[in-house]
Amino acid sequence: MTDSSKMTINLALFGMTQSGKSSAGNILLGSTDFHSSFSPSSVTKDCCLGRSCHLCGFMRRGGQEITLQIQVLDTPGYPHSRLKQERVKQEVKEALAHHFGQDGLHLALLVQRADVPLCRQEASSSVQMIQELLGHAWKNYTAILFTHAEKIEEAGFSEDKYLHEASDTLLTLLSSIQRRYIFQYKKGDSLNEQRIKILERIMEFIKENCYQVLTFK
Known part of the structure; x- marks a missing residue:
């Protein structure tokens, strides 16, 4: 029997x-599960x-306290500096089916550096892969996660001003996914506080979808 006081959220x-x-x-996991480092080539x-x-007690649902667990699928960069595009797509397709095939995916996070403008060709590659992997409903299950958001603060931008002056490519993409976005900072608040803020924002998107998931066969 499923424990209604526990919930697992699946992210990619x-x-x-x-x-x-x-x-x-x-940051999402509150751990160091994934290898992360600066490199002139693709790391993952x-x-x-x-x-x-x-x-424990992260949220309430139906008047009951819910214990939350997060599962995150990290994927190779796309385009990749060493792997062919078709190989990356196949690798991710198989991983989605293996890990989330039956339980489903709650949300795909398109990770974009806040300090690097999103150009049309770059956006096209990433979005095309998400479309192919998630299918026609991809817009309802995708959000943008802006990393290095502390850089925009250092440049004197607020989040609203940053988005107001963003490229047409980014604004069009945000519009297509119902303006689901999250800014991730690496200073100011502690990493745990940042984690909770990001997870709360993610849960808002998941609630908007009535906790529905995408399944993969």
């Missing part, structure tokens, strides 16, 4: 090489699933 990270996917995954070559510890 997508994005370009050195966008900060693995680092973001570690294989899909990897990480599981968080249980977060």
